[in-house]
Amino acid sequence: MESIPTGERVVIGADFNGHVGEGITGDEEVMGKFGVKERNLEGQMVVDFAKRMDMAVVITYFQKREEHRVTYKSGGRSTQVDYILCRRSNLKEISDCKVVMGEGVARQHRMVVCRMTLMVCKKKRSKIEMEKKTKWWKLKKEVCCEDFRQKLRQALGGQAVLPDD
Numbered sequence: 001m002e003s004i005p006t007g008e009r010v011v012i013g014a015d016f017n018g019h020v021g022e023g024i025t026g027d028e029e030v031m032g033k034f035g036v037k038e039r040n041l042e043g044q045m046v047v048d049f050a051k052r053m054d055m056a057v058v059i060t061y062f063q064k065r066e067e068h069r070v071t072y073k074s075g076g077r078s079t080q081v082d083y084i085l086c087r088r089s090n091l092k093e094i095s096d097c098k099v100v101m102g103e104g105v106a107r108q109h110r111m112v113v114c115r116m117t118l119m120v121c122k123k124k125r126s127k128i129e130m131e132k133k134t135k136w137w138k139l140k141k142e143v144c145c146e147d148f149r150q151k152l153r154q155a156l157g158g159q160a161v162l163p164d165d
Helices: 043-053 088-093 137-141 140-155
Strands: 013-015 055-057 072-074 077-079 084-085 096-099 111-115
Touching: 043 055, 043 084, 072 084, 077 084, 084 088, 088 096, 088 111, 137 140
Parallel strands: none
Antiparallel strands: 013 084, 055 084, 072 077, 096 111
């Protein structure tokens, strides 16, 4: 992560096997208040990683019914262990994040998806890259027209190809 330039977008989706919890005060810079259950040691490691890398735990910022926040169900237990992390500077580009019901990657895990609108900025071409435009309308001036004929004759080795008016 440290080798990736800060201007590039980074989105990480994984089973972190930790519970980040809900509404934990003191960690507002990396997570919202819509987690599930209590934080455990592994969840604290996820939060610490997010703080260190200036990232955010995306799913915790969106208020959803509990079934759209629970990413793991097994044996009557349900919790949230799968997360999407993104750079905090890109959090404004994410408009939604939820768990998709019925879609399963593994038997107990549910898929977490987020909707991200990417702002693509066009790079301005430098003056070196830009082609020079031919200004044909300048040939209407007699001085420019004669100068053009002379340069063309020199380029063609002195052959007269254009009739003199």
